[in-house]
Amino acid sequence: MTFERKQLQGLYRYCYSLTRDANSAADLLQTSLVKWIDSGKFSKHQPAYVRKIIRNQFIDDCRRNKKVEFETIDAHATALVDESSLEDMKINSELVEIIFAKLNAAEGEIIYLWAVEGYTAREISEELGQPRGTVLSRLHRVKQKITALIEAGEELERAKS
Protein backbone atom coordinates (compact mmCIF):
# COMPACT_ATOMS: atom_id res chain seq x y z
CA MET A 1 0.00 0.00 0.00
CA THR A 2 2.01 2.89 -1.26
CA PHE A 3 2.30 5.35 -4.07
CA GLU A 4 5.17 5.37 -6.52
CA ARG A 5 7.35 8.44 -6.57
CA LYS A 6 5.91 9.47 -9.93
CA GLN A 7 2.42 9.38 -8.43
CA LEU A 8 3.58 11.32 -5.36
CA GLN A 9 5.04 13.97 -7.64
CA GLY A 10 1.74 14.14 -9.52
CA LEU A 11 -0.17 14.58 -6.29
CA TYR A 12 2.30 17.26 -5.21
CA ARG A 13 1.75 19.11 -8.48
CA TYR A 14 -1.98 18.97 -7.88
CA CYS A 15 -1.41 20.46 -4.43
CA TYR A 16 0.76 23.13 -6.04
CA SER A 17 -1.98 23.97 -8.53
CA LEU A 18 -4.27 24.66 -5.57
CA THR A 19 -1.86 26.53 -3.32
CA ARG A 20 0.57 28.02 -5.89
CA ASP A 21 3.21 27.81 -3.16
CA ALA A 22 5.82 25.05 -2.80
CA ASN A 23 5.85 24.85 1.02
CA SER A 24 2.07 24.98 1.34
CA ALA A 25 1.77 22.32 -1.34
CA ALA A 26 4.17 19.99 0.49
CA ASP A 27 2.30 20.50 3.76
CA LEU A 28 -1.05 19.95 2.10
CA LEU A 29 0.16 16.72 0.50
CA GLN A 30 1.61 15.38 3.74
CA THR A 31 -1.53 16.18 5.75
CA SER A 32 -3.75 14.62 3.10
CA LEU A 33 -1.69 11.44 2.84
CA VAL A 34 -1.82 11.05 6.62
CA LYS A 35 -5.61 11.36 6.41
CA TRP A 36 -5.73 8.75 3.65
CA ILE A 37 -3.58 6.37 5.68
CA ASP A 38 -5.74 6.95 8.76
CA SER A 39 -8.92 6.34 6.76
CA GLY A 40 -7.74 2.80 6.07
CA LYS A 41 -9.38 2.93 2.63
CA PHE A 42 -6.44 1.33 0.85
CA SER A 43 -8.62 -0.32 -1.75
CA LYS A 44 -9.09 3.23 -2.98
CA HIS A 45 -5.48 3.30 -4.00
CA GLN A 46 -5.91 5.82 -6.75
CA PRO A 47 -4.56 9.31 -7.19
CA ALA A 48 -8.09 10.53 -8.02
CA TYR A 49 -9.34 9.46 -4.58
CA VAL A 50 -6.42 11.11 -2.82
CA ARG A 51 -6.99 14.25 -4.89
CA LYS A 52 -10.49 14.41 -3.34
CA ILE A 53 -8.93 14.26 0.13
CA ILE A 54 -6.44 16.96 -0.86
CA ARG A 55 -9.21 19.17 -2.19
CA ASN A 56 -11.32 18.80 0.94
CA GLN A 57 -8.33 19.47 3.15
CA PHE A 58 -7.48 22.57 1.15
CA ILE A 59 -11.06 23.84 1.45
CA ASP A 60 -10.94 23.25 5.23
CA ASP A 61 -7.65 25.15 5.46
CA CYS A 62 -9.12 28.04 3.46
CA ARG A 63 -12.18 28.19 5.70
CA ARG A 64 -9.97 28.20 8.77
CA ASN A 65 -7.87 31.01 7.33
CA LYS A 66 -10.99 32.77 6.04
CA LYS A 67 -9.76 32.71 2.46
CA VAL A 68 -12.09 32.44 -0.53
CA GLU A 69 -10.51 30.37 -3.28
CA PHE A 70 -13.52 28.66 -4.79
CA GLU A 71 -15.91 31.44 -5.63
CA THR A 72 -19.15 30.25 -7.19
CA ILE A 73 -19.74 30.65 -10.87
CA ASP A 74 -23.00 32.14 -12.04
CA ALA A 75 -24.92 29.62 -14.15
CA HIS A 76 -25.14 32.24 -16.90
CA ALA A 77 -21.50 33.23 -16.81
CA THR A 78 -19.65 33.28 -20.10
CA ALA A 79 -18.06 29.99 -20.86
CA LEU A 80 -15.79 28.60 -23.53
CA VAL A 81 -17.52 26.51 -26.17
CA ASP A 82 -14.91 23.90 -25.50
CA GLU A 83 -11.31 23.60 -24.31
CA SER A 84 -9.73 23.91 -27.74
CA SER A 85 -9.72 27.72 -27.87
CA LEU A 86 -7.60 27.82 -24.72
CA GLU A 87 -5.42 25.04 -26.04
CA ASP A 88 -4.74 27.00 -29.22
CA MET A 89 -3.63 30.15 -27.40
CA LYS A 90 0.01 30.95 -28.03
CA ILE A 91 1.89 32.80 -25.34
CA ASN A 92 5.45 33.66 -24.44
CA SER A 93 6.93 31.05 -22.16
CA GLU A 94 7.99 33.72 -19.64
CA LEU A 95 4.36 34.55 -19.00
CA VAL A 96 3.41 31.13 -17.63
CA GLU A 97 4.65 31.73 -14.10
CA ILE A 98 2.91 35.11 -14.01
CA ILE A 99 -0.31 33.53 -15.27
CA PHE A 100 -0.25 30.91 -12.54
CA ALA A 101 0.26 33.59 -9.92
CA LYS A 102 -2.93 35.25 -11.16
CA LEU A 103 -5.07 32.11 -11.01
CA ASN A 104 -7.15 31.19 -8.00
CA ALA A 105 -7.26 27.65 -6.64
CA ALA A 106 -10.35 26.65 -8.63
CA GLU A 107 -8.72 27.76 -11.86
CA GLY A 108 -5.36 26.27 -10.90
CA GLU A 109 -6.76 22.80 -10.26
CA ILE A 110 -8.70 22.80 -13.51
CA ILE A 111 -5.57 23.79 -15.43
CA TYR A 112 -3.68 20.94 -13.71
CA LEU A 113 -6.33 18.36 -14.62
CA TRP A 114 -6.57 19.71 -18.15
CA ALA A 115 -2.89 20.31 -18.97
CA VAL A 116 -1.08 17.65 -16.91
CA GLU A 117 -3.65 14.86 -16.57
CA GLY A 118 -5.03 15.54 -20.06
CA TYR A 119 -8.67 15.53 -18.95
CA THR A 120 -11.44 16.93 -21.12
CA ALA A 121 -13.92 19.41 -19.64
CA ARG A 122 -16.39 16.57 -19.17
CA GLU A 123 -13.84 14.44 -17.32
CA ILE A 124 -12.89 17.39 -15.13
CA SER A 125 -16.54 18.04 -14.32
CA GLU A 126 -16.97 14.37 -13.31
CA GLU A 127 -13.91 14.41 -11.08
CA LEU A 128 -14.83 17.67 -9.37
CA GLY A 129 -18.56 17.00 -9.23
CA GLN A 130 -19.27 20.27 -11.02
CA PRO A 131 -21.37 21.00 -14.10
CA ARG A 132 -19.41 20.98 -17.35
CA GLY A 133 -20.57 24.56 -17.86
CA THR A 134 -18.86 25.64 -14.65
CA VAL A 135 -15.61 24.07 -15.79
CA LEU A 136 -15.85 25.84 -19.15
CA SER A 137 -16.66 29.12 -17.39
CA ARG A 138 -13.54 28.81 -15.27
CA LEU A 139 -11.49 28.04 -18.36
CA HIS A 140 -12.97 31.14 -19.97
CA ARG A 141 -11.84 33.20 -16.98
CA VAL A 142 -8.35 31.77 -17.34
CA LYS A 143 -8.39 32.76 -20.99
CA GLN A 144 -9.49 36.27 -20.05
CA LYS A 145 -6.63 36.56 -17.55
CA ILE A 146 -4.12 35.37 -20.12
CA THR A 147 -5.48 37.83 -22.69
CA ALA A 148 -5.30 40.69 -20.18
CA LEU A 149 -1.69 39.81 -19.37
CA ILE A 150 -0.71 39.61 -23.02
CA GLU A 151 -2.34 42.97 -23.71
CA ALA A 152 -0.65 44.53 -20.68
CA GLY A 153 2.68 43.18 -21.86
CA GLU A 154 2.15 44.55 -25.37
CA GLU A 155 1.20 47.94 -23.99
CA LEU A 156 4.35 47.99 -21.88
CA GLU A 157 6.40 47.19 -24.96
CA ARG A 158 4.71 50.00 -26.86
CA ALA A 159 5.34 52.42 -24.01
CA LYS A 160 9.03 51.48 -23.93
CA SER A 161 9.41 52.00 -27.65
Add this chain to the structure above:
Amino acid sequence: MKDNFKHLASKYLEQQSLDEQQLSELENLFDCSQVEKKPEHSKSSKMAKQNVKEERPVFEKIDRANKHGTADSNSNSHTTPLVLSRSLFLGLAASCLVVFILSFVLVKKNYHDIDEPKSNNPSLVWLIADEVAKNHIKMKPLEIETKSLDSLRRYFTELDFSVTYSKTFDESQSSSKMLGARYCSIQGVTAAQLRYENANGRRISLYEVPYDSERYGLIPQIERGESPLELFVRGLQVSVWVESGLLMVTANEIPNG
Protein backbone atom coordinates in the same frame (compact mmCIF):
# COMPACT_ATOMS: atom_id res chain seq x y z
CA MET B 1 9.47 32.23 -27.64
CA LYS B 2 5.80 31.42 -28.08
CA ASP B 3 4.22 28.06 -27.54
CA ASN B 4 0.71 26.82 -26.92
CA PHE B 5 -0.61 27.50 -23.43
CA LYS B 6 -1.50 23.87 -22.62
CA HIS B 7 1.99 22.66 -23.34
CA LEU B 8 3.59 25.51 -21.39
CA ALA B 9 1.24 25.02 -18.45
CA SER B 10 2.01 21.30 -18.34
CA LYS B 11 5.74 21.97 -18.52
CA TYR B 12 5.53 24.60 -15.76
CA LEU B 13 3.61 22.33 -13.40
CA GLU B 14 5.91 19.40 -14.09
CA GLN B 15 8.85 21.56 -13.03
CA GLN B 16 7.30 21.76 -9.55
CA SER B 17 8.72 18.74 -7.77
CA LEU B 18 9.34 17.38 -4.32
CA ASP B 19 13.01 16.96 -3.49
CA GLU B 20 14.61 13.70 -2.39
CA GLN B 21 14.17 14.39 1.33
CA GLN B 22 10.51 15.28 0.94
CA LEU B 23 9.86 12.14 -1.09
CA SER B 24 11.63 10.02 1.53
CA GLU B 25 9.56 11.57 4.32
CA LEU B 26 6.37 10.75 2.45
CA GLU B 27 7.54 7.21 1.80
CA ASN B 28 8.26 6.92 5.53
CA LEU B 29 4.59 7.64 6.19
CA PHE B 30 3.68 4.53 4.22
CA ASP B 31 6.42 2.47 5.88
CA CYS B 32 5.16 3.48 9.32
CA SER B 33 1.64 2.54 8.41
CA GLN B 34 2.86 -0.86 7.19
CA VAL B 35 4.47 -1.46 10.61
CA GLU B 36 1.05 -0.91 12.17
CA LYS B 37 -0.38 -3.76 10.16
CA LYS B 38 1.55 -6.52 11.91
CA PRO B 39 2.97 -9.19 9.60
CA GLU B 40 1.32 -12.56 10.10
CA HIS B 41 4.48 -14.26 11.34
CA SER B 42 5.32 -11.78 14.07
CA LYS B 43 5.24 -12.82 17.72
CA SER B 44 2.96 -9.95 18.57
CA SER B 45 0.33 -10.85 15.98
CA LYS B 46 0.45 -14.50 17.10
CA MET B 47 -0.09 -13.45 20.69
CA ALA B 48 -2.80 -11.00 19.67
CA LYS B 49 -4.54 -13.73 17.69
CA GLN B 50 -4.22 -16.09 20.64
CA ASN B 51 -5.84 -13.51 22.87
CA VAL B 52 -8.63 -13.03 20.37
CA LYS B 53 -9.10 -16.80 20.20
CA GLU B 54 -9.30 -16.96 23.96
CA GLU B 55 -12.10 -14.45 23.84
CA ARG B 56 -13.93 -16.06 20.96
CA PRO B 57 -15.35 -18.97 22.95
CA VAL B 58 -17.44 -16.42 24.88
CA PHE B 59 -19.28 -15.53 21.68
CA GLU B 60 -19.62 -19.16 20.77
CA LYS B 61 -20.91 -20.06 24.23
CA ILE B 62 -23.53 -17.36 24.03
CA ASP B 63 -24.45 -18.36 20.50
CA ARG B 64 -24.78 -22.01 21.47
CA ALA B 65 -26.86 -21.05 24.51
CA ASN B 66 -29.10 -18.93 22.39
CA LYS B 67 -29.42 -21.60 19.79
CA HIS B 68 -30.34 -24.11 22.48
CA GLY B 69 -32.77 -21.61 23.92
CA THR B 70 -34.26 -20.99 20.55
CA ALA B 71 -34.43 -24.70 19.84
CA ASP B 72 -36.13 -25.40 23.17
CA SER B 73 -38.68 -22.74 22.62
CA ASN B 74 -39.23 -24.06 19.13
CA SER B 75 -39.99 -27.56 20.33
CA ASN B 76 -42.51 -26.27 22.79
CA SER B 77 -44.19 -23.51 20.94
CA HIS B 78 -44.10 -24.69 17.31
CA THR B 79 -42.51 -21.36 16.28
CA THR B 80 -39.76 -21.38 13.63
CA PRO B 81 -36.15 -20.87 14.79
CA LEU B 82 -36.07 -17.48 13.17
CA VAL B 83 -38.94 -16.07 15.20
CA LEU B 84 -37.79 -14.59 18.49
CA SER B 85 -39.77 -12.55 20.94
CA ARG B 86 -38.83 -8.88 20.96
CA SER B 87 -37.44 -8.92 24.48
CA LEU B 88 -35.36 -12.04 23.82
CA PHE B 89 -33.96 -10.47 20.65
CA LEU B 90 -33.05 -7.23 22.45
CA GLY B 91 -31.48 -9.15 25.29
CA LEU B 92 -29.45 -11.22 22.88
CA ALA B 93 -28.29 -8.12 20.97
CA ALA B 94 -27.34 -6.35 24.21
CA SER B 95 -25.41 -9.37 25.49
CA CYS B 96 -23.50 -9.70 22.23
CA LEU B 97 -22.65 -6.01 22.26
CA VAL B 98 -21.35 -6.09 25.84
CA VAL B 99 -19.25 -9.16 25.19
CA PHE B 100 -17.89 -7.68 21.97
CA ILE B 101 -16.89 -4.45 23.71
CA LEU B 102 -15.27 -6.31 26.60
CA SER B 103 -13.37 -8.53 24.20
CA PHE B 104 -12.16 -5.58 22.21
CA VAL B 105 -10.93 -3.79 25.34
CA LEU B 106 -9.16 -6.89 26.65
CA VAL B 107 -7.52 -7.66 23.31
CA LYS B 108 -6.40 -4.06 22.98
CA LYS B 109 -4.95 -4.10 26.52
CA ASN B 110 -3.08 -7.36 25.88
CA TYR B 111 -1.81 -6.04 22.59
CA HIS B 112 -0.44 -2.92 24.26
CA ASP B 113 1.36 -4.96 26.91
CA ILE B 114 3.43 -6.67 24.26
CA ASP B 115 6.87 -5.23 23.72
CA GLU B 116 6.26 -3.47 20.40
CA PRO B 117 7.25 -0.20 18.70
CA LYS B 118 6.59 2.47 21.24
CA SER B 119 3.92 4.24 19.25
CA ASN B 120 1.19 2.03 17.80
CA ASN B 121 -0.11 4.86 15.66
CA PRO B 122 2.76 6.54 13.81
CA SER B 123 0.41 8.76 11.82
CA LEU B 124 -1.07 10.08 15.11
CA VAL B 125 2.40 10.98 16.37
CA TRP B 126 2.96 12.66 13.03
CA LEU B 127 -0.22 14.70 13.49
CA ILE B 128 0.93 15.79 16.97
CA ALA B 129 4.36 16.70 15.63
CA ASP B 130 2.84 18.55 12.68
CA GLU B 131 0.52 20.56 14.92
CA VAL B 132 3.35 21.45 17.28
CA ALA B 133 5.64 22.42 14.40
CA LYS B 134 2.97 24.68 12.91
CA ASN B 135 2.44 26.39 16.28
CA HIS B 136 6.16 26.85 16.76
CA ILE B 137 6.54 28.42 13.31
CA LYS B 138 3.71 30.86 14.02
CA MET B 139 5.61 32.01 17.15
CA LYS B 140 2.53 33.71 18.59
CA PRO B 141 3.15 36.30 21.33
CA LEU B 142 3.79 35.03 24.83
CA GLU B 143 0.98 35.53 27.30
CA ILE B 144 3.33 35.59 30.25
CA GLU B 145 7.00 36.50 30.24
CA THR B 146 8.83 34.91 33.11
CA LYS B 147 11.76 32.67 33.99
CA SER B 148 9.95 31.28 37.02
CA LEU B 149 8.05 28.01 36.99
CA ASP B 150 6.07 29.15 40.04
CA SER B 151 4.88 32.21 38.12
CA LEU B 152 3.79 29.96 35.26
CA ARG B 153 1.86 27.72 37.62
CA ARG B 154 0.10 30.75 39.08
CA TYR B 155 -0.72 32.01 35.58
CA PHE B 156 -2.03 28.75 34.10
CA THR B 157 -5.30 28.58 36.04
CA GLU B 158 -7.20 27.02 33.16
CA LEU B 159 -5.00 23.95 32.89
CA ASP B 160 -6.04 20.75 34.60
CA PHE B 161 -2.44 19.82 35.27
CA SER B 162 0.60 21.49 36.77
CA VAL B 163 3.35 22.57 34.38
CA THR B 164 6.63 21.07 35.41
CA TYR B 165 10.30 21.09 34.55
CA SER B 166 11.41 18.33 32.30
CA LYS B 167 14.65 16.58 33.19
CA THR B 168 14.86 15.31 29.62
CA PHE B 169 14.52 18.83 28.24
CA ASP B 170 16.97 20.28 30.77
CA GLU B 171 19.58 17.68 29.84
CA SER B 172 19.28 18.26 26.09
CA GLN B 173 18.90 22.06 26.26
CA SER B 174 20.95 22.89 29.34
CA SER B 175 22.04 26.29 28.00
CA SER B 176 18.50 27.46 27.27
CA LYS B 177 16.71 30.10 29.29
CA MET B 178 12.95 30.27 29.70
CA LEU B 179 11.28 33.29 28.12
CA GLY B 180 7.69 32.67 29.06
CA ALA B 181 4.63 30.74 28.00
CA ARG B 182 1.13 30.77 26.53
CA TYR B 183 -1.92 28.57 26.31
CA CYS B 184 -2.21 26.33 23.27
CA SER B 185 -3.75 22.96 22.47
CA ILE B 186 -2.62 19.57 21.27
CA GLN B 187 -5.19 17.55 19.36
CA GLY B 188 -7.97 19.58 20.93
CA VAL B 189 -6.78 19.40 24.55
CA THR B 190 -5.68 22.60 26.31
CA ALA B 191 -1.93 22.57 26.73
CA ALA B 192 0.91 24.83 27.84
CA GLN B 193 3.50 26.11 25.41
CA LEU B 194 6.73 27.12 27.16
CA ARG B 195 9.23 29.09 25.13
CA TYR B 196 12.97 28.97 25.61
CA GLU B 197 15.93 30.59 23.93
CA ASN B 198 19.20 28.76 23.53
CA ALA B 199 22.74 30.17 23.59
CA ASN B 200 22.54 30.79 19.81
CA GLY B 201 19.42 32.89 20.16
CA ARG B 202 17.21 30.18 18.65
CA ARG B 203 13.74 29.69 20.06
CA ILE B 204 12.64 26.32 21.32
CA SER B 205 9.04 25.44 22.19
CA LEU B 206 8.20 22.89 24.88
CA TYR B 207 4.58 21.75 24.94
CA GLU B 208 3.03 20.01 27.92
CA VAL B 209 -0.34 18.33 28.15
CA PRO B 210 -1.65 15.45 30.30
CA TYR B 211 -0.76 12.16 28.67
CA ASP B 212 -3.69 10.03 27.56
CA SER B 213 -2.66 6.86 25.76
CA GLU B 214 -6.13 6.49 24.28
CA ARG B 215 -5.92 9.91 22.71
CA TYR B 216 -2.22 10.10 21.80
CA GLY B 217 -1.27 6.48 21.35
CA LEU B 218 1.79 4.81 22.80
CA ILE B 219 4.57 7.34 23.41
CA PRO B 220 8.03 6.55 24.91
CA GLN B 221 8.04 6.97 28.69
CA ILE B 222 11.20 8.43 30.16
CA GLU B 223 10.64 6.86 33.58
CA ARG B 224 10.80 3.44 31.86
CA GLY B 225 14.20 4.28 30.38
CA GLU B 226 12.77 4.84 26.89
CA SER B 227 14.08 7.53 24.57
CA PRO B 228 12.04 10.31 22.97
CA LEU B 229 10.73 9.88 19.42
CA GLU B 230 12.56 12.18 17.04
CA LEU B 231 10.86 13.46 13.90
CA PHE B 232 11.59 16.10 11.30
CA VAL B 233 8.52 18.07 10.37
CA ARG B 234 8.20 21.31 8.40
CA GLY B 235 11.96 21.87 8.64
CA LEU B 236 11.97 21.48 12.42
CA GLN B 237 13.27 18.84 14.79
CA VAL B 238 10.41 17.59 16.94
CA SER B 239 10.86 15.34 19.97
CA VAL B 240 7.97 13.51 21.65
CA TRP B 241 7.99 11.72 25.01
CA VAL B 242 6.06 11.20 28.25
CA GLU B 243 7.49 12.38 31.55
CA SER B 244 5.86 12.87 34.93
CA GLY B 245 2.52 11.84 33.44
CA LEU B 246 2.66 14.58 30.83
CA LEU B 247 3.01 14.33 27.08
CA MET B 248 5.94 16.59 26.26
CA VAL B 249 6.84 17.78 22.81
CA THR B 250 9.65 20.09 21.76
CA ALA B 251 10.10 21.88 18.46
CA ASN B 252 13.26 23.63 17.42
CA GLU B 253 15.26 24.42 14.33
CA ILE B 254 17.48 21.70 12.99
CA PRO B 255 21.05 22.52 14.04
CA ASN B 256 23.43 23.42 11.22
CA GLY B 257 25.88 20.73 10.16
